[in-house]
Amino acid sequence: MNPVERRLHRLHDRFLYASVMLGFFAVVTGGASPMWLTLGFPAGLIAAHIFYRRGLAKESHNRWWNVLIVIALIYTGVEYLINPLAQVMVSAVRFALVLTLIKCFSRRGPRDELQIYALSFLTMAAASEINIELFYGLIFGVYVLTGTFSLAIFHLKTEATRQHTTNRRGRSPFDRFYISTLAAISLLIFASSIIIFFAFPRVGLGLFTDPSRGSFNIAGFSDEVEIGEHGTLRDNQAVVMRVDFDGAPPPNFSSHLWRVMSFDHYDGRSWSRTQRDTRAPAPYSHTRTYDLRLLYTPYLREHFDDDPRSVEIYLEPLGTSAIPTLWPTSRLQMGKADASPIFGYSRPGLEHDLYGDVHHDLPDDVALTYTIDVHPLPPTEELRRQSGQPLNSDEAEPYLQLPDGLHSDIADLADELTADADSHFAKAEAIGEYFTAEFEYTVELPEIRSDDPVAEFLFEHQEGHCEYFATAAAVLLRHADVPTRLVNGFLGGTYNEIGEFVTIRQGDAHAWVELYVPELGWVPFDPTPALQSSFLERSRLYQTLSDSFDAARLAWLTWVVDYDLERQLSLFSDIGRSFGPATSDSSDDDEASDSDEDAPVLPFRAIIFWGGWLLLVGLTLLRSRSHPDPLHWRFTFGIVVATFATAFWTGFFHGWAISWMALGALTALSAGLLPVYRRRSTTPDDLRAAQRLFRTIERSASRRDLARRPDEGPAQFLDRLGSATSADPAQIRAFRSLYLCARFGPQQLTDDELTRLHIAARALTEALRTHRPR
Secondary structure (H helix, E strand, O other), X not given: OOHXXXXXXXXXXXXHHXXXXXXXXXXXXXXOOOHHHHHHHHHHHHHHHHHHHOOOOOHHHHHHHHHHHHHHHHHHHHHHHHOOOOOHHHHXXXXXXXXXXXXXXXXXXXXXXXXXXXXXXXXXXXXXXXXXXXXXXXXXXXXXXXXXXXXXXXXXXXXXXXXXXXXXXOOOOOOHHHHHHHHHHHHHHHHHHHHHHHHOOOOOOOOOOOOEOOOOOOOOOOOEEEOOOHHHHOOOOOEEEEEEOOOOOOOOHHHOEEEEEEEOEEOOOEEEOOOOOOOEEOOEOOOOEEEXXXXXXXXXXXXXXXXXXXXXXXXXXXXXXXXXXXXXXXXXXEOHHHOOXXXXXXXXXXXXXXXXXXXXXXXXXXXXXXXXXXXXXXXXXXXXXXXXXXXXXXXXXXXXXXXXXXXXXXXXXXHHHOOOOOOHHHHHHHHHHHHHHHOEXXXXXXXXXXXXXXXXXXXXXXXXXXXXXXXXXXXXXXXXXXXXXXXXXXXXXXXXXXXXXXXXXXXXXEEEEEEEXXXXXXXXXXXXXXXXXXXXXXXXXXXXXXXXXXXXHHHHHHHHHOOOHHXXXXXXXXXXXXXXXXXXXXXXXXXXXXXXXXXXXXXHHHHXXXXXXXXXXXXXXXXXXXXXXXXXXXXXXXXXXXXXXHHHHHHHHHOOOHHHHHHHHHHHHHHHHHHHHHXXXXXXXXXXXXXXXXXXXXXXXXXXXXXXXXXOOHHHHHHXXXXXXXXXXXXXXXXXXXXXXXXXXXXXXXHHHHHHXXXXXXXXXXXXXXXXXX
């Protein structure tokens, strides 16, 4: 085995095992690999490599390998029969990994290696069903590049082993040009796969797909909440919601209260819900829009404005069916991807209960995408209203309940704080002002010693986190005869400047109260002193890196995991409109909307532009490929003209902006220089130098009426110049011999030979300069 073959074998082994390990990483990061396989597969792969290098794999061992494959297959089948709820794809991927390991041990030649490649590809394809994280996309991109190189090296290795020859210059065929070509092919394959993914019609079968994700287990989103649970979540940075306000978020987004679940009964230590089984379907329309206006009083509905703000929410699984909403929300529209057609989930239903909480009927571990229409909050003067119909005694009773044994000073404090308040909301404001002036927010509290944590909070510690403030405010308001309930959800969030959306984390979990205001219904009130997200307490570098990753993950989930037919059609519509001609602003919105609906997907203007652009770039490429001398003035002039022509063409269709014209010029310039780079990268240094000197001699001969004839070879041309000029015959012979050796010989010229070539060329050029045509 010569050095070239040894190098190819080493490279092939590295890329082969890299392809296998990438498939393994895709499975592991998807959580489908048990511990024994996670630890055993890399160790087994190392052992298989040693096994192969020592030539221990024999054909007589095939029967034992086949027995192991049958055992693995039986084990997989038994595992599925014992646990029918196990995912079919997870079991299949594990079997594929075991089969890959067996094939690596039994590897003897190209046939086994091709099977290993096929198994790695199947593993990577199957992992796409069990790994929906951004890491899979990164692994897949590396796999495309690695797989292309692996197959190319496999082909070179096979051919080198079969022929036992190298190229005529004695160098490895895996040179810079070959690497560049493989890299270009890999990028082309990757780009083609992306185009096919977005262009291929979406068909939701749901037969093997698993739309669920790992759900969070957040305290407070169950039927019972014990005081003190939210404080443990303050430093948890796991993202639970991403909110897109379709533009810059409102200035007060950090104070938005995203309500999830409410509670009415307090037993002195925890909150619970007494009104169970009260869910009712929300009104539904054919546009997948649910009407939530019935959750609010008629008086409040009459004051809803006609242009609500549309807010799109990407919700991770919360481990509960409750859906976060803002107050007041009039409509909710579910995303298309949340209803897997045909064999998957049916259309998701939406329900509401007597607490005003909104629930979906999908599994709790399914992520949701939905849009809500949010209206502005009523002015503070309106919230302080005194007139109107209050709750009757039966309706108000659950929200005025207080446990037995509360400290008597709590009632006295409630009377003192609300003595001058003349409305429900004014009483809440008085309590909030008292908390802001006398109390501090903290999550570092000593252990509760008494059976009355509210009294201990109010009269001893005077510091705590949101559940203490919300519970104390609810107790004080109920003492003041204000119907009140506790609400759990999320507060504010942080703005992601990279993705341009608001991120809400587990650490933003929050508790507040809702009190009943006549005519307006249940109004949210946050008694906790102002606080900011714990994420803002981190360094700027950490925030930037976290925002970048979260923006990339949202793009991955939106455009890959949840990519469906509706989003596909919307994408094609946007592309069609972007190719259309620019239109001026219209004062009539209805006419503009009608014209957009009637506009063709690919207008004639776009066809003319792209046709002309491709023609200019194509002609530049052909001209560059056909011209042998990149330093000739005609070549340079042609490239410059093509560059300016393409820039003018682009600017004419897209406006005379510098960015568009620079883009057009760059495409033409790249097309003109690409063949030059390719010729230079594939031409040895000695041959490039010899060709440059020969072209110099040709130009000098043309100026002296000794131009090279079309039917004249290099040797005949040089002999004619020697007889027609006063050049030294020895220098003519030296240049001819060295040039032909560089041009057609099997070996490269040495440094001494290159020096002699330059001396002979200079002598012939001087002779041509002094030659006088007859």
